[in-house]
Amino acid sequence: MTAASASPLRLGIAGLGTVGIGVVKIVQRHADLIAARSGRPVVITAVSARDRTKNRDADLSNYAWEVDPVALAARDDVDVFVELMGGHEGAAKDATEAALAAGKDVVTANKALLAHHGQALAEMAEAVGHVIRFEAAVAGGIPVIKALTEGLAGNQIRRVMGVMNGTCNYILTRMETAGLPYDTVFEEARQLGYLEADPNLDVGGIDAGHKLSILAAIAFGTKVRFDDVVLEGIGRISIDDIRRAGDMGYKIKLLGVAQMTGRGLEQRMTPCLVPASSPLGQLQGGTNMVVLEGDSVGQIVLRGAGAGEGPTASAVMGDVLDLARGLRLPTFGQPATTLVTPVAAVTSAPAAYYLRLQLMDKPGALAKVATVLGDAGVSISRMRQYGHADTSAPVLIVTHKTTRDAIDLAIAAFPATHVVEGEPVAIRIEEV
Numbered sequence: 001m002t003a004a005s006a007s008p009l010r011l012g013i014a015g016l017g018t019v020g021i022g023v024v025k026i027v028q029r030h031a032d033l034i035a036a037r038s039g040r041p042v043v044i045t046a047v048s049a050r051d052r053t054k055n056r057d058a059d060l061s062n063y064a065w066e067v068d069p070v071a072l073a074a075r076d077d078v079d080v081f082v083e084l085m086g087g088h089e090g091a092a093k094d095a096t097e098a099a100l101a102a103g104k105d106v107v108t109a110n111k112a113l114l115a116h117h118g119q120a121l122a123e124m125a126e127a128v129g130h131v132i133r134f135e136a137a138v139a140g141g142i143p144v145i146k147a148l149t150e151g152l153a154g155n156q157i158r159r160v161m162g163v164m165n166g167t168c169n170y171i172l173t174r175m176e177t178a179g180l181p182y183d184t185v186f187e188e189a190r191q192l193g194y195l196e197a198d199p200n201l202d203v204g205g206i207d208a209g210h211k212l213s214i215l216a217a218i219a220f221g222t223k224v225r226f227d228d229v230v231l232e233g234i235g236r237i238s239i240d241d242i243r244r245a246g247d248m249g250y251k252i253k254l255l256g257v258a259q260m261t262g263r264g265l266e267q268r269m270t271p272c273l274v275p276a277s278s279p280l281g282q283l284q285g286g287t288n289m290v291v292l293e294g295d296s297v298g299q300i301v302l303r304g305a306g307a308g309e310g311p312t313a314s315a316v317m318g319d320v321l322d323l324a325r326g327l328r329l330p331t332f333g334q335p336a337t338t339l340v341t342p343v344a345a346v347t348s349a350p351a352a353y354y355l356r357l358q359l360m361d362k363p364g365a366l367a368k369v370a371t372v373l374g375d376a377g378v379s380i381s382r383m384r385q386y387g388h389a390d391t392s393a394p395v396l397i398v399t400h401k402t403t404r405d406a407i408d409l410a411i412a413a414f415p416a417t418h419v420v421e422g423e424p425v426a427i428r429i430e431e432v
């Protein structure tokens, strides 16, 4: 039997936006290549979206149209339900559950759905012998789920780290290269269509936090715990911080870090400084980078497009081809019922910190700040005062390794010195 005459894998696609149409285009453009590689044709039988009259830049005339994605998910002529609508409640969740209940495998790009309901959905799928695949949900076109669940399956993972929201990286690098303030670049990103419908998903770190929580589950054999991710967005990062961090040899990134420690699972998605010369420091624009560290492999760095029609559809199709080839793995790399509930731990590992203070220009001011830092157990590594035309001047301090608690203690003590104006900025310097 030839690949062309083998029984086709039949897709039902719910969601015909950026990613859904990208998938339709690949299925149509690469039908022969896909059949050759998977040993059988992959075809689309039915599709669903909200507005049937919308011009979608693809020929959908051969596919049945379902108004209701739940009905699409349960159709007899659908083997794999491809969920590309988005959102962690409503249609995406209902239709995914309906597909599993009807005995279908599921491919999704929906990180919010998995971050909130991944455990329940995985248990549901595995109880009935079905599979949920979600390569596109984390870092778009970068095959990071495959890397963790397959290529690195023989490693104990030590740390997962990365820049996983292209919009934030675009904003931060554009602020730097164009010398523009946050608000201006935020508006530019909106005009370019980079921002999610709710921009706080991007700039608040939530979207990237969803992705980190999914990677952590696979890396550490734990249930997805998005609510335990320590989140801080990029809204407080100023052009001054970007410039001054640059002067000290660093870049500011919205960096996700997950690691299992003796105290529990640390997950944080927060602005961090990284060395400008490091791969993460050199990451420009909307590109994503994921760094994986395993006990045998050491460190590997994956870099590529984290979003967009082609890259995201590429990841969806990787999952579809795996299903067409008969590759069936547990959702998070091991049976969902064996995933353990992690103890949430807040990062306590010491790190150097970047501190920016607005210091009054009068005798003894710097000495008072140094005393407060010393009393809190914070040792100064480097310091720089900037020129000024006013009665106060920006002062930058890079500390030796210390704890966040010690930094917070010092910050709480600054007002009593009467020489520090406004809110100091403190950002962790991550060892990458």
Ligand code: NAP
Pocket (backbone or CB within 6 Å): 014, 015, 016, 017, 018, 019, 020, 048, 049, 050, 051, 052, 054, 067, 069, 083, 084, 085, 086, 087, 091, 109, 110, 111, 112, 136, 137, 140, 306, 307, 308, 309, 312
């Ligand atoms: P999108 O362009 O907004 O498209 C969403 C599609 O879903 C639209 O076709 C919409 O229909 C349809 N839809 C929404 N609610 C529906 C409902 N209740 N019933 C039927 N159809 C419904 O979104 P997208 O950018 O393609 O993203 C899709 C998924 O991929 C999301 O989970 C997103 O987080 C994820 N993702 C996206 C990217 C990216 O670069 N865009 C990257 C990685 C992951 P109408 O067209 O009729 O409005």
Ligand code: HSE
Pocket (backbone or CB within 6 Å): 139, 140, 164, 165, 166, 167, 168, 194, 195, 196, 202, 207, 306, 307, 308
């Ligand atoms: N809003 C996301 C980003 C889209 O900017 O990376 C891809 O998940």
